[in-house]
Amino acid sequence: MQAAEAACIRAPELTVTLRMTVRDSATHTCRLIFKLAVEVDMLMHVLASGMEIDPAVLDKLRGRCVQELMSTNGGSYFKDAVNYQNGL
Structure with a gap:
């Protein structure tokens, strides 16, 4: 019975840890995508300024x-x- 009780206690902790990990990963990915979008936008403006x-x-x-x-x-x-x- 102790193993089952331990699993019940640990499951919520594991769930919280996994949620935080996924959230942090998503935040990091979003920041990287934003930085890439800024670089692409700069490149587009440089190209557009010199071309018709x-x-x-x-x-x-x-x-x-x-x-x-x-x-x-x-x-x-x-x-x-x-x-x-x-x-x-």
Whole structure:
């Protein structure tokens, strides 16, 4: 009976510990995603300031990028983008 009682006492502690671990992990992940979004936004502004891009071409590119990322499960490689832009 002591083992069962110990399990009943430890289960809530384990649950609380796991919840805190998951919450901390989610918070850390969200912070990293935010930092990455800031860097991507800066990159977009740098590129946009030096280029004249037709809105129709931009819309077409967005669609292509969405399809590419969906087909590669989020994988994107600079070499593939260079090859595409060079017609290879």
